[in-house]
Amino acid sequence: MSIHPIPEARHFDPILREDLAGLYAARAARLRALAEDHDLSAYLMFCADITEAQKAALSDGAPALADPKEIAASGAWLPGLDRMIARLQSLAQAEVAHALQRLADLPADARIEAGVALAEERFGDVDPALAPFLWAGLSLAVAQGARAADLPPKGDEETTYCPICGCHPVASHIHTSERQGLRYLHCAMCECEWHMVRAKCSCCGDAGQLDYLSFDTPEAAIRAEACNACGGYLKVISAERDPDIETVADDLATLILDDAAASEGFGRTGFNPFALPG
Numbered sequence: 001m002s003i004h005p006i007p008e009a010r011h012f013d014p015i016l017r018e019d020l021a022g023l024y025a026a027r028a029a030r031l032r033a034l035a036e037d038h039d040l041s042a043y044l045m046f047c048a049d050i051t052e053a054q055k056a057a058l059s060d061g062a063p064a065l066a067d068p069k070e071i072a073a074s075g076a077w078l079p080g081l082d083r084m085i086a087r088l089q090s091l092a093q094a095e096v097a098h099a100l101q102r103l104a105d106l107p108a109d110a111r112i113e114a115g116v117a118l119a120e121e122r123f124g125d126v127d128p129a130l131a132p133f134l135w136a137g138l139s140l141a142v143a144q145g146a147r148a149a150d151l152p153p154k155g156d157e158e159t160t161y162c163p164i165c166g167c168h169p170v171a172s173h174i175h176t177s178e179r180q181g182l183r184y185l186h187c188a189m190c191e192c193e194w195h196m197v198r199a200k201c202s203c204c205g206d207a208g209q210l211d212y213l214s215f216d217t218p219e220a221a222i223r224a225e226a227c228n229a230c231g232g233y234l235k236v237i238s239a240e241r242d243p244d245i246e247t248v249a250d251d252l253a254t255l256i257l258d259d260a261a262a263s264e265g266f267g268r269t270g271f272n273p274f275a276l277p278g
Contacts, residue, residue: 012179012182012195013195014154014194014195015151015152015163015164015192015193015194015195016184016192016193016194017146017147017192018191018192018193020054020055020058020143020144020147020191021055021058023191024051024052024054024055024058025055026246027048027051027246027248027249028048028049028051028052028055029048030244030245030246030249030250031044031045031047031048031051031246031249031252031253032044032045032048033244034249034250034253035048038253040252040253040255043274044249044252044253046096047132047249047252047274049088049091049092050084050088050132050133050136050274051136053084053087053088053136054084054136054139054140056083056084056087057080057081057083057087057137057140058140058144059079059080059144062141062144062145062147062148063076063145063148064145064148064149064150065145065148065149066145066146066149066164066165066190067142067165067166068118068119068138068142068165068166068167068190069116069119069120071119071138071141071142071145072112072115072116072118072119072138073115073116075108075111075112076141077115077137077138077140077141077142078108078111078137080137080140080141081111081133081134081136081137081138081140082104084133084136084137084140085100085103085104085133088100088133089101089104099130099133100133102129102130103130103133103134106130111134114126114127114130114134115134115137115138118131118134118135118138118276119138119189121168121277123276123277123278124278128276131276132273132274132276135273135276136273138189139188139189139190139191139273142165142189142190143189143190143191143192145190146164146165146190146191146192149164151164152164158194158195158196158197158205159194160202160203160269162185162187162189162190162192162194163194164187164190164192164194165187165189165190165192167187167188167189167190168187168188168269168270168271169186169187169188169202169234169269169270170186170187170188170247170248170251170270170271170272170273171185171186171235171236171237171247171251171270172184172185172186172196172202172225172234172235172237173185173186173193173237173238173239173247174198174236174237174238174239174241175239175240176239176240176243180240181198181240182195183195183196183197183198183236184196185202185234185270186247186248188270188271188272188273189273201227201229201230201232202225202234202269203227203232203234203269204227204229204230204232206227206229206230208229209227209228209229210225210226210227210228211225211226212224212225212226212236213226213233213257213260213261213264214257215256215257215260219241220241221237221238221241221242221245221250222235222236222237222238222242222245222250222251222254222257223235223236223257224236224257224258224260224261224266226261226264226266227266231265231266231267232266232267232268232269233261233266233267233268233269234268234270235251235254235257235258237250237251248272248273248274251272252272252274252275255272255275
């Protein structure tokens with residue numbers, strides 16, 4: 001879907017490709033910080049382990065390819081997944097270790113089949129115990145390819161889906177510093193971000209029927225931007241209001257806000273890589 005933007009000065013980068021080593025390090029640290037006294041403490045720590053395994057599995061010379069379906073079908077992502085599994089097996093407790101061993105024993109063609117299903121967002125076709133590891137391995141390869149690939153030509157339209165790999169966003173991220181106040185959507189697959197003007201629905205583009213849901217004040221750092229025009233919502237995570245936030249980590253740690261938005265009748269228009277739909 002394409003969304004025609006509200007006019008705004010175009011003095012910024014329309015697409016951001018953050019260094020992956022730094023991104024994974026910051027995410028893992030934030031997940032561990034958020035895990036303290038959190039109801040989902042064990043899961044947040046588990047996700048921090050996966051993120052650190054992604055960082056450790058980074059490799060040089062990634063092909064300039066960012067199509068998740070093509071990468072999944074090629075099997076080129078499997079060596080990185082194997083490196084992740086080896087690292088995680090040295091850390092895992094019994095239940096996770098069992099899932100990792102099942103994944104390690106899974107034939108390459110079965111892994112590829114599962115990877116293609118994830119790339120096509122057929123989440124119900126993938127074993128939920130293995131899906132977080134498979135997604136992380138595939139995402140790692142797509143993210144590295146996205147940093148080597150050419151950027152798409154600049155256009156006048158903003159898109160609902162990632163202009164690099166075509167995947168859904170996790171959430172909106174409001175930047176600080178040299179991008180003070182600018183909103184970017186963060187891709188759940190390739191970890192790139194693309195610009196979208198604020199105060200309009202990131203799914204349908206409507207600017208007149210938005211509600212902002214939070215458990216704190218209207219100025220909360222994390223809010224659900226809910227659209228009464230299309231019925232969709234996506235979180236807005238503001239570094240202006242909390243400089244310590246990290247989009248994927250803070251989105252995951254606020255799943256209770258997703259429950260509240262759903263109870264109001266809104267449907268999420270993106271997803272978190274550690275909380276895949278279905």
